[in-house]
Amino acid sequence: EVQLVESGGVVVQPGGSLRLSCAASGFTFDDYAMHWVRQAPGKGLEWVSLISWDGGSTYYADSVKGRFTISRDNSKNSLYLQMNSLRAEDTALYYCAKDIGYSGATPTHLDYWGQGTLVTVSS
Amino acid sequence: DIQMTQSPSSLSASVGDRVTITCQASQDISNYLNWYQQKPGKAPKLLIYDASNLETGVPSRFSGSGSGTDFTFTISSLQPEDIATYYCQQYDNLQYTFGQGTKLEIK
Numbered sequence: 001e002v003q004l005v006e007s008g009g010v011v012v013q014p015g016g017s018l019r020l021s022c023a024a025s026g027f028t029f030d031d032y033a034m035h036w037v038r039q040a041p042g043k044g045l046e047w048v049s050l051i052s053w054d055g056g057s058t059y060y061a062d063s064v065k066g067r068f069t070i071s072r073d074n075s076k077n078s079l080y081l082q083m084n085s086l087r088a089e090d091t092a093l094y095y096c097a098k099d100i101g102y103s104g105a106t107p108t109h110l111d112y113w114g115q116g117t118l119v120t121v122s123s
Numbered sequence: 124d125i126q127m128t129q130s131p132s133s134l135s136a137s138v139g140d141r142v143t144i145t146c147q148a149s150q151d152i153s154n155y156l157n158w159y160q161q162k163p164g165k166a167p168k169l170l171i172y173d174a175s176n177l178e179t180g181v182p183s184r185f186s187g188s189g190s191g192t193d194f195t196f197t198i199s200s201l202q203p204e205d206i207a208t209y210y211c212q213q214y215d216n217l218q219y220t221f222g223q224g225t226k227l228e229i230k
Contacts, residue, residue, distance in 0.1 A: 047219035113166035
């Protein structure tokens with residue numbers, strides 16, 4: 001059974017930093033691209049970032065480019081999101097999600113999601 | 124960046140009704156369009172991928188169609204457990220965009 005468990009969400013002050021983690025199990029982690037998607041309270045879904053199966057390629061939404069860094073450690077079956085220069089508008093539930101894209105295939109859709117970790121940016 | 128316009132934003136229907144949600148892309152995305160269901164307090168769930176392909180295990184009352192810029196998601200006979208918010212999502216050039224969502228309620 002595929003499981004994705006996010007952690008690291010806390011209350012942080014504007015301008016602060018935070019690192020989210022996602023522990024993956026139930027599939028061969030290093031075969032698949034992975035995403036971060038967020039959802040502000042009461043709002044819709046917003047794609048944040050994508051990392052290729054080997055960590056060699058990363059992609060970001062314009063809203064987080066230059067502030068957030070996605071990474072992975074395939075030896076630990078873990079995905080990360082380093083979040084710097086946090087703003088109030090970054091307040092959201094952050095989901096990690098597995099892509100259907102296998103190995104070098106183009107990532108296209110998100111077939112498994114975690115339950116999310118809540119990040120609150122507030123003074 | 125490609126924008127996705129989803130409509131309606133909310134919808135009330137009766138059990139057994141046929142329900143249709145539309146999603147329009149700001150430019151041609153071929154069939155690079157997926158649909159997700161999100162129940163309250165839960166993570167999203169993939170229902171339809173590549174515009175019209177039913178994800179494994181998803182009931183056949185759910186379907187999708189369209190290509191280019193105009194897409195449709197249909198529930199052929201609404202069931203009480205279908206109460207949720209539904210999102211379209213496009214993928215193009217390794218950028219991903221969700222529609223604003225459609226909140227579906229039982230009348």
